[in-house]
Amino acid sequence: MAEAAHTSTCGHSLSEEQEFNAGDNAVRHIADANAMQILGDVYFNLPIILQSADGWKVGTTAVFQAHHHGNGELSSDGYVLVHAAVMRIQDARFAQGEFKIDDYTHQDVQENGKDKTIYHAIIEGQCYRLDPKTTYDGGILGGGTTSFSDFSITRNVFTMLLTLVIFFFVFRRAANAATRTRGQAPKGLQNFIEPFYTFIRDEVAKPNIGPKYEKYMPYLLSAFFFILGLNLIGQIPFFPGGANVTGNISITIVLALITFIISTFSANRHFWEHTLWMPGVPAVLKIFILTPIEVLGVFLKPFTLLLRLFANITAGHIVIISFISLIFILGKTGTSVGGAAAGAAASIPLTLFMMTLELLVAFLQAFIFTMLSATYIGTAIEEPLHHIDHDTTEDQH
Amino acid sequence: MYAAIGAGLAVIGAGLGIGQIGGKAVEAIARQPEAGGDIRANMILTAALVEGAALVAMVLSFFVAAPK
Numbered sequence: 001m002a003e004a005a006h007t008s009t010c011g012h013s014l015s016e017e018q019e020f021n022a023g024d025n026a027v028r029h030i031a032d033a034n035a036m037q038i039l040g041d042v043y044f045n046l047p048i049i050l051q052s053a054d055g056w057k058v059g060t061t062a063v064f065q066a067h068h069h070g071n072g073e074l075s076s077d078g079y080v081l082v083h084a085a086v087m088r089i090q091d092a093r094f095a096q097g098e099f100k101i102d103d104y105t106h107q108d109v110q111e112n113g114k115d116k117t118i119y120h121a122i123i124e125g126q127c128y129r130l131d132p133k134t135t136y137d138g139g140i141l142g143g144g145t146t147s148f149s150d151f152s153i154t155r156n157v158f159t160m161l162l163t164l165v166i167f168f169f170v171f172r173r174a175a176n177a178a179t180r181t182r183g184q185a186p187k188g189l190q191n192f193i194e195p196f197y198t199f200i201r202d203e204v205a206k207p208n209i210g211p212k213y214e215k216y217m218p219y220l221l222s223a224f225f226f227i228l229g230l231n232l233i234g235q236i237p238f239f240p241g242g243a244n245v246t247g248n249i250s251i252t253i254v255l256a257l258i259t260f261i262i263s264t265f266s267a268n269r270h271f272w273e274h275t276l277w278m279p280g281v282p283a284v285l286k287i288f289i290l291t292p293i294e295v296l297g298v299f300l301k302p303f304t305l306l307l308r309l310f311a312n313i314t315a316g317h318i319v320i321i322s323f324i325s326l327i328f329i330l331g332k333t334g335t336s337v338g339g340a341a342a343g344a345a346a347s348i349p350l351t352l353f354m355m356t357l358e359l360l361v362a363f364l365q366a367f368i369f370t371m372l373s374a375t376y377i378g379t380a381i382e383e384p385l386h387h388i389d390h391d392t393t394e395d396q397h
Numbered sequence: 398m399y400a401a402i403g404a405g406l407a408v409i410g411a412g413l414g415i416g417q418i419g420g421k422a423v424e425a426i427a428r429q430p431e432a433g434g435d436i437r438a439n440m441i442l443t444a445a446l447v448e449g450a451a452l453v454a455m456v457l458s459f460f461v462a463a464p465k
Contacts, residue, residue, distance in 0.1 A: 203438065304449045311452035311459075368445040 010120040010127035011107025022325040030244040033084035035061045038239045052148035087130040088148045155243040163229040208374040224370040231362030247314035256306035259373040267380035316358045323351045400462035411451030
């Protein structure tokens with residue numbers, strides 16, 4: 001059969017029964033996608049905004065007519081949908097119009113000394129190489145510049161917007177209730193939100209930032225609830241949850257960058273003095289050892305902030321997906337009912353335990369991010385208690 | 398494979414560190430129960446910092462072993 005012959009030249013077909021690859025499956029579930037799976041083969045189509053040398057394409061993923069596993073049946077203006085992610089046919093002949101895709105294949109190759117997985121689309125019996133979207137990481141994770149850029153509303157963006165809308169209505173209602181019932185005991189939604197607010201204000205902001213804490217409360221509250229909401233929505237296993245947003249390093253980079261910008265631009269002279277040219281230390285030590293370390297620390301602190309959140313959430317998601325994959329591994333992709341039952345018996349208590357732990361981690365990571373942001377802002381704006389003259393030997397404490 | 402070994406070693410470090418933090422914190426609360434709240438807050442903060450260091454190593458090993 002023509003398909004079998006071409007399977008051997010451009011790799012394994014995506015639609016044929018294969019062994020369950022737990023690693024690939026896990027990575028695909030924590031990665032971003034252009035369509036959200038609702039149940040089985042039903043996908044929630046999200047808007048796509050794609051840019052290539054041929055211009056912009058705006059639409060929704062409905063044009064791809066995605067079916068099994070999020071693989072599109074049609075190509076549209078050279079773009080196809082593979083595992084719910086948009087890819088582009090390298091061959092320029094398909095850059096306009098719609099073509100029916102027979103199948104997709106993937107194969108592991110070595111290019112430039114690095115192992116890669118490349119995808120092909122089979123149109124009318126011929127294999128055509130597919131490009132993934134451009135990633136702006138300089139190729140660290142195997143990405144790089146390709147023939148198109150993806151600015152679509154993906155799963156992560158949709159989840160962020162959903163969190164935004166939910167929290168907007170929740171907080172607006174709580175704030176209206178607070179102004180309406182001023183002086184009385186809070187009840188309802190306001191009663192639920194107030195402990196969080198007072199916790200952030202009294203345990204995180206006031207002790208770490210000091211008397212000027214009110215200026216930074218909006219940012220700390222926003223960061224805390226944003227991260228908390230995204231973590232919790234990522235734990236919901238079905239639509240509209242399930243998108244791994246805070247486990248996406250781009251999101252955490254931006255959050256840490258905002259903390260970095262706020263703490264750096266609020267820093268006063270006292271902070272820069274003590275970071276770059278600390279008084280009371282011999283100049284030799286300062287130039288060669290202490291100042292480089294301190295400068296490195298200024299950049300390293302937000303870096304650990306982002307890595308901490310990213311790694312915690314991603315690791316939790318991978319572990320949960322691996323536990324659930326036990327069912328598929330032991331059931332040999334649906335061929336062995338006894339194995340699948342054994343897998344389910346093993347995996348269900350493990351997954352339940354892991355998800356409970358993940359709830360704790362969701363709160364903890366949001367709290368830790370907020371507290372460390374408050375600490376960095378606090379050290380940047382703190383005033384010296386009194387003038388200490390380090391150059392005299394008299395101690396003025 | 399070496400990436401997995403590296404990640405495992407990093408987690409050993411995290412486990413040792415956080416175990417020590419937890420142990421000392423519990424001892425301190427046993428000595429002075431009324432300081433429990435302060436000690437708990439400091440314990441969580443320090444545990445997160447130690448875990449952050451271990452997670453840096455874990456993320457680097459993930460980069461090394463990244464598929465695709």
